[in-house]
Amino acid sequence: SGLCWATVYSHYKRVVPFLSRPALPALLLPNGLYLFSSNAICRLLECAGSKLPSLSATLSTLQMERRVLVIQDSPASGQNKCFSALMAIMKFYLAHLIVHCLQRADVPKSVQAWFDRVAAIQGCQAAAQKVLQGKGLQGMKNYMQRQPAPQSSQCRDTLSHNSSPTEVADVDSQDYVLTRWSKQNKSQVCVFPISLPQEGKRNILLTSALPYVNNVPHLGNIIGCVLSADVFSRYGRLRGWNLLFICGTDEYGTATENKAREEGLTPQQICDKYHAVHASIYKWFQIDFDFFGRTTTKKQTEIAQDIFWRLHKRDFLVEDTVEQLRCESCQRFLADRFVEGICPFCNYPEARGDQCDKCGRLINAVELREPQCKVCRQTPVIRSSKHLFLDLPKLEGQLDEWLDKSTGSGDWTANAKQITRSWLRDGLKPRCITRDLKWGTPVPHPDFAEKVFYVWFDAPIGYLSITANYTDQWEKWWKNPQQVELYNFMAKDNVPFHSVVFPCSLLGAQDNYTLVNHLVATEYLNYEDTKFSKSRGVGVFGDMAQDTGIPSDVWRFYLLYLRPEGQDSAFSWADMALKNNSELLNNLGNFINRAGMFVSKFFDGCVPVMELQQEDKRLLAQVGWELRQYIQLMDKVKIRDALKHILNISRHGNQYIQVNEPWKNIKGGDSERQRASTVTGLSVNIACLLSVMLQPYMPAVSQTIRKQLNAPESCINTMLQGTGTFVCALTAGHRIGTVSPLFQKLEADQIEALKKRFGGQQPAAAPAPVAVAETAAVNGADPERARQLTQAVAEQGDKVRTLKAQKAEKAVITAEVAMLLDLKKQLALAEGKSPEPTPQKGKKK
Numbered sequence: 001s002g003l004c005w006a007t008v009y010s011h012y013k014r015v016v017p018f019l020s021r022p023a024l025p026a027l028l029l030p031n032g033l034y035l036f037s038s039n040a041i042c043r044l045l046e047c048a049g050s051k052l053p054s055l056s057a058t059l060s061t062l063q064m065e066r067r068v069l070v071i072q073d074s075p076a077s078g079q080n081k082c083f084s085a086l087m088a089i090m091k092f093y094l095a096h097l098i099v100h101c102l103q104r105a106d107v108p109k110s111v112q113a114w115f116d117r118v119a120a121i122q123g124c125q126a127a128a129q130k131v132l133q134g135k136g137l138q139g140m141k142n143y144m145q146r147q148p149a150p151q152s153s154q155c156r157d158t159l160s161h162n163s164s165p166t167e168v169a170d171v172d173s174q175d176y177v178l179t180r181w182s183k184q185n186k187s188q189v190c191v192f193p194i195s196l197p198q199e200g201k202r203n204i205l206l207t208s209a210l211p212y213v214n215n216v217p218h219l220g221n222i223i224g225c226v227l228s229a230d231v232f233s234r235y236g237r238l239r240g241w242n243l244l245f246i247c248g249t250d251e252y253g254t255a256t257e258n259k260a261r262e263e264g265l266t267p268q269q270i271c272d273k274y275h276a277v278h279a280s281i282y283k284w285f286q287i288d289f290d291f292f293g294r295t296t297t298k299k300q301t302e303i304a305q306d307i308f309w310r311l312h313k314r315d316f317l318v319e320d321t322v323e324q325l326r327c328e329s330c331q332r333f334l335a336d337r338f339v340e341g342i343c344p345f346c347n348y349p350e351a352r353g354d355q356c357d358k359c360g361r362l363i364n365a366v367e368l369r370e371p372q373c374k375v376c377r378q379t380p381v382i383r384s385s386k387h388l389f390l391d392l393p394k395l396e397g398q399l400d401e402w403l404d405k406s407t408g409s410g411d412w413t414a415n416a417k418q419i420t421r422s423w424l425r426d427g428l429k430p431r432c433i434t435r436d437l438k439w440g441t442p443v444p445h446p447d448f449a450e451k452v453f454y455v456w457f458d459a460p461i462g463y464l465s466i467t468a469n470y471t472d473q474w475e476k477w478w479k480n481p482q483q484v485e486l487y488n489f490m491a492k493d494n495v496p497f498h499s500v501v502f503p504c505s506l507l508g509a510q511d512n513y514t515l516v517n518h519l520v521a522t523e524y525l526n527y528e529d530t531k532f533s534k535s536r537g538v539g540v541f542g543d544m545a546q547d548t549g550i551p552s553d554v555w556r557f558y559l560l561y562l563r564p565e566g567q568d569s570a571f572s573w574a575d576m577a578l579k580n581n582s583e584l585l586n587n588l589g590n591f592i593n594r595a596g597m598f599v600s601k602f603f604d605g606c607v608p609v610m611e612l613q614q615e616d617k618r619l620l621a622q623v624g625w626e627l628r629q630y631i632q633l634m635d636k637v638k639i640r641d642a643l644k645h646i647l648n649i650s651r652h653g654n655q656y657i658q659v660n661e662p663w664k665n666i667k668g669g670d671s672e673r674q675r676a677s678t679v680t681g682l683s684v685n686i687a688c689l690l691s692v693m694l695q696p697y698m699p700a701v702s703q704t705i706r707k708q709l710n711a712p713e714s715c716i717n718t719m720l721q722g723t724g725t726f727v728c729a730l731t732a733g734h735r736i737g738t739v740s741p742l743f744q745k746l747e748a749d750q751i752e753a754l755k756k757r758f759g760g761q762q763p764a765a766a767p768a769p770v771a772v773a774e775t776a777a778v779n780g781a782d783p784e785r786a787r788q789l790t791q792a793v794a795e796q797g798d799k800v801r802t803l804k805a806q807k808a809e810k811a812v813i814t815a816e817v818a819m820l821l822d823l824k825k826q827l828a829l830a831e832g833k834s835p836e837p838t839p840q841k842g843k844k845k
């Protein structure tokens with residue numbers, strides 16, 4: 001549990017201070033101490049041993065090279081850093097053991113004892129059995145001796161040909177220096193995420209908005225928060241930042257209570273069930289949280305109540321009586337999400353009790369015109385009840401001052417700044433922080449014993465409490481504004497709560513909290529020409545993406561390519577196929593595959609000697625420029641824009657190969673063959689660089705490329721340092737692995753089938769949207785549904801005509817027309833026709 005950044009040094013004779021001669025490997029702990037003692041390491045391992053699934057993978061990557069042990073780490077899959085760290089420690093541990101076994105006839109008793117203890121740890125048993133075959137430590141020795149002799153990664157002694165470092169002129173600046181390219185770097189395997197800020201490092205605390213537990217997230221939710229944050233987190237780790245990425249499910253509130261009632265479960269059971277659904281979706285999308293927690297914990301109660309009492313003591317809470325909507329037939333006060341009515345500002349007919357989806361304004365539920373209980377559709381009555389309010393007007397001065405600083409020095413997206421400004425311009429009012437509910441964090445004040453905190457007060461405190469569940473020392477992250485930079489990722493509808501309400505809670509509580517430095521908000525992602533809608537079954541939801549057969553990396557790529565950065569964007573199946581086939585397959589995949597194939601076919605799998613000509617230097621400079629752009633953009637969280645520079649590097653690479661034709665030159669005389677060598681060597685190094693730049697976007701593909709190229713781990717740690725350094729990671733003589741194509745073509749009929757399946761063929765109240773969609777996808781046409789829809793279209797058409805005749809409000813008519821068009825589209829699908837393109841609806845231009 002206390003293990004964190006464990007760094008295993010393979011070339012320890014150089015790296016570990018105060019060791020001048022080769023000796024046993026050492027383990028660097030988060031606190032900067034080195035462990036040499038096998039016993040100490042053993043204890044660490046035992047603490048965490050129960051989590052270690054299997055040892056066999058570890059053993060196969062251990063290699064012996066003369067008497068020096070080389071510990072080769074398999075790239076951390078990211079999914080489970082705990083596992084990777086244990087692996088690394090285990091390797092380290094075995095390294096000790098093997099040194100003992102092979103160098104000495106008699107094994108010291110202490111080694112024997114710790115070996116036996118580890119072999120008995122539950123997670124290690126299978127591996128121990130496989131290796132030892134009942135022969136104890138002697139079995140280990142036999143096993144190691146049976147392992148194939150280490151294959152040198154060098155092919156021949158070609159390194160001496162390396163040209164001496166030369167200056168290369170950059171196309172637009174003079175600072176590109178070839179020496180940087182040919183510089184090799186020290187190799188160290190960095191494995192485990194530490195949980196705590198470190199002196200002298202850039203300490204980044206990263207959150208993505210907590211998804212509400214009982215909604216299955218759709219692609220728009222995924223790109224808006226968790227996926228964007230994941231890319232930035234992966235990038236930050238490659239940059240060498242000390243980073244903690246926290247998220248979890250937001251579990252309290254009426255919506256959960258209701259869902260529980262519907263499903264005949266308790267609210268806790270609902271949360272358990274859907275927390276697992278969320279966790280598995282994010283796992284499939286390879287979202288690499290350090291910790292994915294939940295808000296229904298003891299820590300949440302402790303921290304929320306602490307903040308509450310601090311606000312109370314400092315007089316930032318005021319009491320007031322509020323009028324509330326109560327549904328007499330459901331016998332309860334209606335939470336905002338459970339009231340619907342006409343927006344008092346823009347007349348949108350389906351405004352919720354807290355916010356209008358059309359004009360985005362916040363609404364007081366009692367101000368809704370013609371309110372309805374969403375559960376039973378009865379008209380609620382107004383009742384009064386005593387509540388507590390956060391005194392925002394009193395905190396406005398402090399807030400202003402802090403906002404000036406934060407938005408001035410941090411990377412706030414334009415929409416975040418603008419939404420915040422408009423909130424302040426309208427003037428702050430006290431905001432209610434209590435609710436008449438059961439499922440929530442209890443208000444500790446005796447006068448409000450029956451109440452819980454309102455989710456908008458409570459939920460953001462989840463960031464703190466989830467961190468507290470991750471480490472007892474959570475305050476080192478959350479009460480440390482001097483050392484920690486906080487990034488909040490979210491979709492734009494969440495902005496005011498993160499830029500105004502939550503900061504006011506923390507400012508008022510006066511406990512030296514870390515406040516947001518960089519508020520990163522996306523715009524909306526639409527689905528084809530409409531909005532994602534669970535009830536209408538429109539769009540792809542997280543749990544369905546994996547059933548499409550399209551790999552997680554391709555989903556990630558396309559969503560990031562479309563990231564609504566600066567403006568809304570729309571998911572489209574046809575565009576996805578186009579991007580998959582043109583960008584991934586023809587551009588990126590093609591370049592990387594050709595570069596590798598040339599090495600395999602023309603040079604027996606060994607990177608050839610490169611003699612750089614003017615043209616090659618120009619390419620180097622171009623690639624260096626793209627890399628620097630990528631880094632500048634990523635540093636500013638311009639994730640979509642940075643991706644375009646990766647694709648442009650492979651475009652340059654393809655052109656370079658096309659012009660230089662290595663497949664022809666290889667058959668020519670000496671100078672032509674040298675040309676083929678250089679072009680191939682440079683291309684395969686660019687492929688290696690691409691694998692590193694791609695890692696945040698497509699982690700699995702990145703790893704595949706590095707495996708195919710047999711690329712040293714070290715390249716991953718160095719290329720993205722500073723302003724970006726294109727290192728010649730695959731030097732002449734390096735042996736690459738087996739090359740094979742990275743991507744497959746997406747066929748038109750496959751896309752057409754998916755589009756139909758997720759196109760929204762369900763009627764408004766369909767109980768099982770997925771099942772219906774699948775039937776429709778299999779049959780293409782569905783006569784029964786077509787009949788129902790024909791009827792629905794006719795009725796809706798009548799409704800629209802009546803409204804128009806009555807000169808009803810424009811917004812009302814627009815909404816009904818949109819519904820009509822949608823029904824028509826569904827009808828076309830059910831009849832097996834391709835639908836007419838519908839005009840965009842409900843969107844601000």
Ligand SMILES: *[C@@H]1O[C@H](CO)[C@@H](O)[C@H](O)[C@H]1NC(C)=O
Nearest residue numbers: 292293294297298299469470
């Ligand atoms: C949070 O920590 C408590 C113990 O402190 C533990 O019982 C609980 O399972 C943890 N919850 C989560 C969601 O990790």
Ligand SMILES: *[C@@H]1O[C@H](CO)[C@@H](O)[C@H](O)[C@H]1NC(C)=O
Nearest residue numbers: 476479480481482483511512
């Ligand atoms: C806030 O915390 C930092 C260290 O985390 C400390 O240096 C600073 O003095 C604290 N400030 C206050 C006002 O407590």
Ligand SMILES: *[C@@H]1O[C@H](CO)[C@@H](O)[C@H](O)[C@H]1NC(C)=O
Nearest residue numbers: 629641644645647648649651
């Ligand atoms: C990438 O290349 C394309 C085509 O050559 C070009 O249109 C585009 O502007 C380039 N993008 C960037 C970000 O440089």
Ligand SMILES: CC(=O)N[C@H]1CO[C@H](CO)[C@@H](O)[C@@H]1O
Nearest residue numbers: 550554580742743744745746
């Ligand atoms: C739609 C789609 O993703 N098509 C192909 C894109 O590339 C992957 C692999 O790289 C294929 O598996 C998909 O079928």
